[in-house]
Amino acid sequence: MDMNPFDLIKNMKGIQENMKKMQEVLPSITATGSAGAGMVEVTVNGKFIVTSVAIEKEIVDPNDVETLQVLIQSAFNDASAKVQQKIQDEGLKAASTFSRA
Numbered sequence: 001m002d003m004n005p006f007d008l009i010k011n012m013k014g015i016q017e018n019m020k021k022m023q024e025v026l027p028s029i030t031a032t033g034s035a036g037a038g039m040v041e042v043t044v045n046g047k048f049i050v051t052s053v054a055i056e057k058e059i060v061d062p063n064d065v066e067t068l069q070v071l072i073q074s075a076f077n078d079a080s081a082k083v084q085q086k087i088q089d090e091g092l093k094a095a096s097t098f099s100r101a
Helices: 005-028 065-089 093-100
Strands: 030-035 040-045 050-055
Touching: 005 040, 030 065, 040 065, 050 065
Parallel strands: none
Antiparallel strands: 030 040, 040 050
């Protein structure tokens, strides 16, 4: 189905308003991801900015930094997937294109 270019122009103002609303809402959407049975937690917002990191002291081993790095990466990826799902659940599918900046 082809879209009439005039319809697109007519809808442009509505699209711009929706984009502006999305940009205002995204920072308020948050999700926390975890790894290592909750020993590492990372919280991100709808703009995929990390807002907090929590690490249990027991897992900090100066001789095994690699494991901690993997846990942080896993927790971030978990949080990112959760926040992306929240964005989609709220009908802000277009916002996910901004997260790849």
